[in-house]
Amino acid sequence: MERLYNFSPGPATLPRSVLEAAQRDLVVLPGIGASPLEVSHRSPWFREVIDEAVTNLRGLLAVPDPYHVVFCQGGATQQFSMVPMNLLRGADTEAEYVVTGSWGARAVHEAEKEGRVRIAWSGAAQGYTRVPASEEIARALSPAAAYVHVTTNETIEGVQWADVPAMPGDVPLIADSSSDFLSRPIDVGRFGLLYAGAQKNAGPAGVTIAIVRDDLLSSVPDGLPSMLDYRTFVEHGSMHNTPPVFAIYVVMLVTRWLRDEVGGLAEQARRNLEKAVLLYDAIDESEGFYRGHAEPSSRSLMNVTFRLASDDLDARFVAQAAERGLAGLKGHRRVGGIRASIYNAMPLEGVEALATFMESFARRPS
Amino acid sequence: MERLYNFSPGPATLPRSVLEAAQRDLVVLPGIGASPLEVSHRSPWFREVIDEAVTNLRGLLAVPDPYHVVFCQGGATQQFSMVPMNLLRGADTEAEYVVTGSWGARAVHEAEKEGRVRIAWSGAAQGYTRVPASEEIARALSPAAAYVHVTTNETIEGVQWADVPAMPGDVPLIADSSSDFLSRPIDVGRFGLLYAGAQKNAGPAGVTIAIVRDDLLSSVPDGLPSMLDYRTFVEHGSMHNTPPVFAIYVVMLVTRWLRDEVGGLAEQARRNLEKAVLLYDAIDESEGFYRGHAEPSSRSLMNVTFRLASDDLDARFVAQAAERGLAGLKGHRRVGGIRASIYNAMPLEGVEALATFMESFARRPS
Numbered sequence A, B: 001m002e003r004l005y006n007f008s009p010g011p012a013t014l015p016r017s018v019l020e021a022a023q024r025d026l027v028v029l030p031g032i033g034a035s036p037l038e039v040s041h042r043s044p045w046f047r048e049v050i051d052e053a054v055t056n057l058r059g060l061l062a063v064p065d066p067y068h069v070v071f072c073q074g075g076a077t078q079q080f081s082m083v084p085m086n087l088l089r090g091a092d093t094e095a096e097y098v099v100t101g102s103w104g105a106r107a108v109h110e111a112e113k114e115g116r117v118r119i120a121w122s123g124a125a126q127g128y129t130r131v132p133a134s135e136e137i138a139r140a141l142s143p144a145a146a147y148v149h150v151t152t153n154e155t156i157e158g159v160q161w162a163d164v165p166a167m168p169g170d171v172p173l174i175a176d177s178s179s180d181f182l183s184r185p186i187d188v189g190r191f192g193l194l195y196a197g198a199q200k201n202a203g204p205a206g207v208t209i210a211i212v213r214d215d216l217l218s219s220v221p222d223g224l225p226s227m228l229d230y231r232t233f234v235e236h237g238s239m240h241n242t243p244p245v246f247a248i249y250v251v252m253l254v255t256r257w258l259r260d261e262v263g264g265l266a267e268q269a270r271r272n273l274e275k276a277v278l279l280y281d282a283i284d285e286s287e288g289f290y291r292g293h294a295e296p297s298s299r300s301l302m303n304v305t306f307r308l309a310s311d312d313l314d315a316r317f318v319a320q321a322a323e324r325g326l327a328g329l330k331g332h333r334r335v336g337g338i339r340a341s342i343y344n345a346m347p348l349e350g351v352e353a354l355a356t357f358m359e360s361f362a363r364r365p366s
Helices: A016-024 A044-061 A075-087 A102-111 A134-140 A214-219 A230-235 A245-262 A265-284 A311-323 A348-363 B016-024 B044-061 B075-087 B102-111 B134-140 B214-219 B230-235 B245-262 B265-284 B311-323 B348-363
Strands: A067-072 A095-099 A117-122 A147-151 A173-176 A193-197 A208-213 A303-307 A338-341 B067-072 B095-099 B117-122 B147-151 B173-176 B193-197 B208-213 B303-307 B338-341
Touching: A016 A245, A044 A067, A044 A208, A044 A245, A067 A075, A067 A230, A075 A102, A075 A147, A075 A173, A075 A193, A075 A208, A075 A214, A095 A102, A095 A134, A102 A117, A102 A147, A102 A173, A117 A134, A208 A214, A208 A230, A214 A230, A245 A265, A245 B245, A265 A303, A265 A348, A311 A338, A311 A348, B016 B245, B044 B067, B044 B208, B044 B245, B067 B075, B067 B230, B075 B102, B075 B147, B075 B173, B075 B193, B075 B208, B075 B214, B095 B102, B095 B134, B102 B117, B102 B147, B102 B173, B117 B134, B208 B214, B208 B230, B214 B230, B245 B265, B265 B303, B265 B348, B311 B338, B311 B348
Parallel strands: A095 A117, A095 A147, A147 A173, A173 A193, B095 B117, B095 B147, B147 B173, B173 B193
Antiparallel strands: A067 A208, A193 A208, A303 A338, B067 B208, B193 B208, B303 B338
């Protein structure tokens, strides 16, 4: 059975060598005598796994010392609540949200339950086609905010910040980085907290990675549910209770692959750009046959979104692509069209095959 | 490489045939073209997986119609908060907790953050060696309580209810069933809500199963974080956001094994009793060499806890057992001694090997 090229937005394609390593030891880990699905989280084996996962993440992202790397559960959606519970409850200021797509809007919805929220900028009226320009956002933000929240890449609309905005004063920048985490080098020092569901570039669904600056923990209010208090995860090394052992194990394998096989995030970013350019060129050179959703300056290197002249053509495109082993290209049900998610583990060959198909389908869309 | 007999309390041993099925398809699912670690949760494949997992659970436990079966994250510890957030916040009554071990005490700790809590009965002063007798608990409970919370099996102390207590009036019974879930038939109709971390009898760490009676949802207060509101999981079929796909897939495989290979929970209960009797007989026939922790009437069929005459003997027991391929026998760090966790997937042969070792070690503990 052949593997398809899987363009799904998450859960998403993983490196073949990672899957093969996980498969090899799935019934019994050599020297351990049990499956990674069975081993105690208090075992020396898992201690090494979680330590290496943290070390790999710190190394790949050059995480500065005053930051903690922890593993939570519940995906970005649980973080949408956890962030304001930890950083806004009891504050006498507002949190400011910059909304560049559907996920940012959902983050606002959860934050409003926990405290005072102000939407500093939103692309909703334009259909989420761009991020704000630097001067636009500089005018929009207040130095008195409890924090500013951004979504570094909007998975549904395919809108990505080329660079996150500068903060006024010492306002902490909080980022949902679920769908471009580990896709390129970032300056972690510019963030107060960033979080990412693993199921795009970092591993399987079922674990969420958070990187939090130590000083933010000092203002967390007491009395939060333990599993929604970042301090619980920091103090117990993500093991206050049983963590998602297998998902963290796969994150360790994926970050090891990024470190050893890819060679780091600069090289990964180069590959991701190369892949994205192929698809955006196919759009731009199609003379309007394919219409990109995002404005060129805000185009995502992870989720390439476009549509054809009709829903019917969209559907035929998706069906014919699937026949050629190009799977998962249907756009999100909320926006329609086509979405090609080309995360780290999508090989260049898969994107080349898609670009070739796009060209031939544009010539003869039957 | 041989598999050891893994007596860990959770994550815990899984059926070999489940591990082999998961291994076989880990790189690519036949007919799907992707790994179960990669497939979209919106795919027809996962739709079938989660539907079968729910159907299997409903069938095995004979779940009545007015109950929902949902998959959450965060383990029992997150449920410790979620239960009172949903069922106690805003109520003008108290929740009553029956505390028969360390996990019950942790449930109280989280509930106290959310509302008024009364400890109706606690075994703490006796070191958690038993559950209350029927007349004791009948006197302790009030018909005005918002709910009564019990822990059906205390994993750390090895204390289990043979049968859960009757409720006064129509007070909902809420149960943390993490460590005896699916180990025997139960009358789900006696519970308002029961929940279980999967990593003992139902699957790997990383998913929590909750079974909730529909009428309890009508009093859930608005404004809860979406990921902590049972209604979110009911309304979206556990897919408000990306669920832990792989963990649910393994739960499906485990429940299929229980249904097809074991033949149901009555047979599984018979096997579990047979295994537990072997170990408790080894304790009782040791003339005091092994001293059981729980009182005989409250002994757990899942976690057999005992100690030897000294910490040094405990340590030698654990070390020599490990040399014979009997792993994970060290008691919880909070209580010490020995703990043999003999969940559904622990084969009779493993328990026989442990009983034989117990007899020989008692004769020559050197």
